[in-house]
Amino acid sequence: MAATKTRVKTPATAKSGDGETERRILDAARTVFVRRGSGGARMQEIAEEAGVNQALLHYYFGTKDGLALAVFRESAAKLFPGILRILSSDASIEARVERVVHHYLDTLRAHPFLPGFVLGEMNFNPERMVALASELVSAGVPDAPRRALAVLGRDLALRAKRGDFRLITAEQFVVNLASLCVFPFAARPMLAHLIGLDSADWERFLDVRRADLPQQILNTLRP
Amino acid sequence: MAATKTRVKTPATAKSGDGETERRILDAARTVFVRRGSGGARMQEIAEEAGVNQALLHYYFGTKDGLALAVFRESAAKLFPGILRILSSDASIEARVERVVHHYLDTLRAHPFLPGFVLGEMNFNPERMVALASELVSAGVPDAPRRALAVLGRDLALRAKRGDFRLITAEQFVVNLASLCVFPFAARPMLAHLIGLDSADWERFLDVRRADLPQQILNTLRP
């Protein structure tokens, strides 16, 4: 333990007053939770990462689980609402697919470890998913997922009737979309190790993917 | 704590002698690790699940980490070697794709929580991935992943030159394949919650997927 600890303890001017300390703690918590999972994370490590004392974490967030929940909500808020908005927009299917791919890949490139963390949390702490639901409604539309699926399903069926597309349910299609965009990030440690990608290779891999995936996904729909 | 405990403590004939107790412990460990992640799992819970004393876990596996490693190796062995063999076989691309999809979906239907566990472990305990490598070589071919990619890449390039397929790297294609097969299982808790699938819905979802995915994936390749 005791990672290299090259942290810069903020200007030494304590007594923040504004919500700055809380923010720093939340950021540190995200870093540590994402790295170790909420089961493997240690309050002490988060405190060090934030440059504050461990007692302060409890002052702001009560319990470890409260902190974990806050981090999870923030993470989920980064992943879901944008996609749902795009999927239920009134652009053409073709445009929606391209926008989803670009939005996902750009967001995840900026936060590459989110998928692993969120998937891990949902598998190992399924009770945390109730937070997800409330996160989605507070982000705007209530019952957004079902609504987005309905819109998409209607549009897909319409285009299928016209002979443009092969028939596919909205559920299968959305899962395909999410799979192709998200899985590579969740599996990155494995991929990097198995097919030997260093981080430059990885960036190139993502560039290619961003360019090619939209058309490949649309091909999926061809009759 | 204290799960309902409807376990059947093996015929009361203790002093197994053969490797039966070790097997029971390993199975129990898999159950608990897969459910909680190796960070959230407790030795006590594993012992209860196996119907033995906690000290016995240490007798057989030394430390918690040793036990976790054993479980991870066994899990990885279920996921990887089969796919690699199919991918580097000399069947047509079309046949290989269908066989991979069916093999993956059938295997994962039998072990639906493996992907979440393996992905979680690799994200939160990356050091465990060295075990993966040695697991793969001991499973047969050394450097199997790179070898399979090379074979596949050659075949894809050949068919592209003939005009059958659009050009795609083996890396991108394998990631597409794995994404579409594995991600739905890793994301099942989320999907079930977000789009409201009960377990009957889920089984139907998988049936449709098993039937449609091969052609959709091949479409991906169309020029």
Place this chain on the structure above:
DNA sequence: GTCTATATTGTGATAGAC
């Protein structure tokens, strides 16, 4: 091989000074 203690940390959480 399997068990019952028990040792020994580790770790979340609180009290209370400043």
Place this chain on the structure above:
DNA sequence: GTCTATCACAATATAGAC
């Protein structure tokens, strides 16, 4: 708001009887 000190117990691990 932030810290130091400490509590209470959870959890891994070991000793040693049977």
